[in-house]
Amino acid sequence: ATPTSIMVGTGKGAEHGILIKGAEHLEHAHRLTTIVLDKTGTITKGEPEITDIIPMAGLDAATLLQLAVRAEKNSEHPLAQAIVSYGKQQGLVPEDPASFTAIPGHGVEVTVDGQRILVGTRKLLQDNAIDIAGAIGPMEELELQGKTVMLFALENQLSGLFAVADTVKANSAEAVAGLQNMGIEVWMITGDNSRTARAIAGAVGITNVMAEVLPEHKAEKVAALKQEGKIVAMVGDGINDAPALATADVGFAIGTGTDVAIAAADITLMRGDLTGIVAAIRLSRATMRNIK
Ligand code: ADP
Ligand code: MG
Numbered sequence: 001a002t003p004t005s006i007m008v009g010t011g012k013g014a015e016h017g018i019l020i021k022g023a024e025h026l027e028h029a030h031r032l033t034t035i036v037l038d039k040t041g042t043i044t045k046g047e048p049e050i051t052d053i054i055p056m057a058g059l060d061a062a063t064l065l066q067l068a069v070r071a072e073k074n075s076e077h078p079l080a081q082a083i084v085s086y087g088k089q090q091g092l093v094p095e096d097p098a099s100f101t102a103i104p105g106h107g108v109e110v111t112v113d114g115q116r117i118l119v120g121t122r123k124l125l126q127d128n129a130i131d132i133a134g135a136i137g138p139m140e141e142l143e144l145q146g147k148t149v150m151l152f153a154l155e156n157q158l159s160g161l162f163a164v165a166d167t168v169k170a171n172s173a174e175a176v177a178g179l180q181n182m183g184i185e186v187w188m189i190t191g192d193n194s195r196t197a198r199a200i201a202g203a204v205g206i207t208n209v210m211a212e213v214l215p216e217h218k219a220e221k222v223a224a225l226k227q228e229g230k231i232v233a234m235v236g237d238g239i240n241d242a243p244a245l246a247t248a249d250v251g252f253a254i255g256t257g258t259d260v261a262i263a264a265a266d267i268t269l270m271r272g273d274l275t276g277i278v279a280a281i282r283l284s285r286a287t288m289r290n291i292k
Pocket of ligand 2: 237
């Protein structure tokens with residue numbers, strides 16, 4: 001291997017906003033067979049916005065929003081932020097809840113005015129023995145539209161739901177097609193439910209979907225693909241993605257993502273645009289040809 005062609009390769013990458021931490025990553029990138037893309041913030045912009053608020057069990061919409069905003073106020077999760085910014089647009093100035101617990105991959109549990117509130121996945125409510133039958137119909141319809149639904153329970157009773165939509169990045173479908181045309185198998189991985197995940201995957205041309213994967217299990221999924229003999233890249237932006245980025249043969253971080261993801265990755269896509277992966281692999285293939 002000539003160090004010069006590798007240096008030229010990494011230099012060319014930098015011109016395209018692709019920062020490669022070491023020469024060995026360029027060598028691994030040309031052998032990739034499989035790419036795993038995180039959904040939120042990687043395939044999508046990661047800026048979910050509220051689209052639907054449905055009160056239930058006799059709660060009025062204004063009270064539902066007010067309680068949910070207080071519940072989510074101290075969560076740094078993008079879905080929580082969607083509820084909080086919507087509330088602020090409506091002029092709400094939320095007070096802190098009396099107690100707050102984040103349940104990673106599931107939602108939040110808080111106490112407001114002596115009342116227990118849960119906001120999160122169907123599993124979160126079911127694990128708390130709350131009947132969610134009244135939400136199933138609207139929830140499934142919203143999820144088929146690619147929206148993510150958060151259920152809201154007040155004092156152990158299902159009392160509403162919030163739906164958010166996140167926009168797919170302009171070049172995501174083009175990048176997926178580019179990778180598939182190179183003979184690379186493309187997967188989506190997400191903590192979100194499988195109906196929403198499949199709707200978003202379908203919009204960008206992905207058929208291989210791993211959904212409802214808890215944050216601590218993303219790395220195991222990448223390890224399992226490697227076990228099958230695949231050479232695997234992981235692409236992600238979140239703190240949740242860091243162990244999977246480190247486990248993959250090549251980890252790509254989105255430059256607009258968290259510092260933790262960037263630190264764990266081998267290559268950073270400064271522009272946050274997934275076509276950078278296609279460019280990086282082309283570059284690595286060209287560089288390796290020059291070396292041989
Ligand atoms: P992702 O991989 O899409 O970033 P997470 O693993 O962080 O997802 O969360 C999985 C699911 O848990 C979310 O789709 C959402 O339904 C629920 N969830 C997580 N955090 C919160 C929160 N703060 N408020 C409401 N729901 C949440
Ligand atoms: Mg993400």
